[in-house]
Amino acid sequence: MNIITPKNLSGFMELVPKEQVLFEKIKQKLEETYRLYGFYPIDTPILERSEILLAKTGGDTEKQIYRFSKGDTDMAMRFDLTVPLAKYVAKNYSELTFPFKRYQIGKVYRGERAQQGRFREFYQADIDIIGDGELSVMNDAEVPSIMYHVFTGLGLQDFTIRLNNRKVLNGLFELYGQSEHATDVMRIIDKLEKIGADNVRAELAELQVSAEAADELLALLGFKGSNEEILEKLRAFAGRSEKLDLGVQELSEVVYYMGKFGVPETNYRIDLTIARGLDYYTGTVYETTFNRHPEIGSICSGGRYDNLAEFYTKKKLPGVGMSIGLTRLFYILNEFEYLNRSLATSADVLMIPMTDDMTAAVEISAKLREAGISTQIYFEKKKFKHKIGYADKLAIPYAIFLGEDEIRDNQVTLKKMFAAEDDAEKQVTVSVEEAIARIRGGLAVRKEAKCIRIPE
């Protein structure tokens, strides 16, 4: 038979099992955390009508999209989870209760030029809270706080959630007479970190922003200080622009309540240079940087918007959300060797029967599983070395040997696969109940272990 070389399309991540199991653990931790805050899961089709996905056209989206026809239907693969959310909320409006809190973790598609660390199929993990007509700014404090708990729950500590508010920026531009091209100014400011102050000044000059105004703006926006110090600087403008005052008020509330949500001051800070290019955002905006790797850019971003679904409904649906590029994050963690590979196993116990009759092995394994212990039985007729090597390769923490003696005595031989050489209890022959108790004790320690482990 003709053999076809089994290869994937480029830009499509496919993990080997010991990586996949960690990816799943991370995904579960996200879901678990989102649910802890009362978010509903949703799941939308990967294929949608092109007219739905491309309602808001422009930019690179159309070039990158996977679009095709079948019969007389023009369809495309989703390129983010925001457009499907907008469609979902407009379509199911009468079935939803607002504020509507939803998470969605799903694959999205972008036919970009493939390059290292860039994916054409990748998971996004989004949370959004959608209001009907209005939505309290408290939600703007809750959303990044949830992300804080997601990252620390995974074992990541060394990150900063950076906050800004578009009303603050717009208010300042008003004061500096730049309202007309606020969006352009914002786009330029947004590049501050990337291109440096001089280039920003040059680009602003092209927009006829005076050198003096540019300097004042850059000094203010680039000011480094505690959240309270930055808020103090902004409060000095009080009474001069309604928009600015409102923005400062919102930013103050977000900063105050994030603390109450349990986010330590060291993990979030106001950064007035963050604008999030998209026109879409109207209030709070967020980016999240990995302190020791600023070069990888934001690992979790989002913000507040006034109108989620204007292309699909006349209802005003404001919302706030953040998104994690999960596939890219996983890729980076894997590259940096920050994943806790000791958790990458298929089972807690490998049951190794030493007799031809498997009855006892099957029955004892059932007891282990009833006790919540994941148990795989090695059924194949292989040499002992091969069987124990299997547990070793799969990083299974416990092996149980079940020979004629054990079966006769109603016992099992329990071996800790990765015990220290001098561990006196490395291998013991005990009753099934005692084995279960010992395994559970060992697993409880493992359960505390986080998916991400960053060396000091």
Added chain:
Amino acid sequence: MNIITPKNLSGFMELVPKEQVLFEKIKQKLEETYRLYGFYPIDTPILERSEILLAKTGGDTEKQIYRFSKGDTDMAMRFDLTVPLAKYVAKNYSELTFPFKRYQIGKVYRGERAQQGRFREFYQADIDIIGDGELSVMNDAEVPSIMYHVFTGLGLQDFTIRLNNRKVLNGLFELYGQSEHATDVMRIIDKLEKIGADNVRAELAELQVSAEAADELLALLGFKGSNEEILEKLRAFAGRSEKLDLGVQELSEVVYYMGKFGVPETNYRIDLTIARGLDYYTGTVYETTFNRHPEIGSICSGGRYDNLAEFYTKKKLPGVGMSIGLTRLFYILNEFEYLNRSLATSADVLMIPMTDDMTAAVEISAKLREAGISTQIYFEKKKFKHKIGYADKLAIPYAIFLGEDEIRDNQVTLKKMFAAEDDAEKQVTVSVEEAIARIRGGLAVRKEAKCIRIPE
């Protein structure tokens, strides 16, 4: 602005939140059970090269597939999880440890004519065990036993896993001189339940099967009895066909060990009429029927095959697996109103602050979440009726009211949302610790509840 009506492609299931949350619970139960038996998760791309997906061509597959080109790449959306598994195992062979046990729950695509209960995008939930060169028949007993535990874990009791073995059928056809067109005979036999004995006889006659042979075969294959009685009938042929003897031996082992795996005799039975049309299967085959709804056909099927990946590698990789059509199963359970809707909630507690300052609400909610209680805070400024109505609509079992008095006294008012009228503890004002204890008690009861609830 021009409004585009938000609608989906037909044949694409999209659930409202209270349905989606149940779908997710079912999916989680599946994953949890698969993991309990030592299965690794894998995740393969939804898009693959067409030459990979269509390596084994023919049938309706090619017509139904979503296939398109981008640049000069000819690609298609996967139509099952078996072909991607074959590619995965061949591609990652050197990274895998055999027997390789994997589960995959993912969306697959078939551009079929849309009709009620038929989906173009649907989830399959597959488990397979792949051996390198050989694979013990014990795995044939384990796989359906896992599915038994999946279904009963979901709350479904009233189902039958039907077993057969292709070697038994082929051996019998050999004895009846039908080896040449065994596949055709098998296809006809497979239709017995659908078209009836007379039509089967007529079709067999077209293949030149004598009326006498057809009658004998049908009497044997259609014989109703206990598993042991059927095995006895088959053992009467011992020594006449090696293939038959081997098949009977395998079937006996599977029947014996399924019992040891904890499957009650009432939930599985040998059915010699099951052939599973595909040429692909070579030993044990399975179908699963919902006893009170035989009309919906098999909800979980599969079998043993000799060669998983012959199109992608010269390695011989035998395996055994079963697959649940999850989207269709969910659709059916929903239509029959067998889903336990009381579990369809976004959170355990709705925290309702009665003051403008949200500090206490945020801090107490953090304590609840630390105790593992999913807690949503109602932040919007609405009338009390509206707030409590929110908990009611979302089926949230507990509400906490937090007014000035409670905050001053370090207490909360805890209300059971769905308590009986005469429940004296329907609403109590207690300490946060006491509230947590009460909520945990109530949730423990809910946690026992199954996703599927079938009225007697």
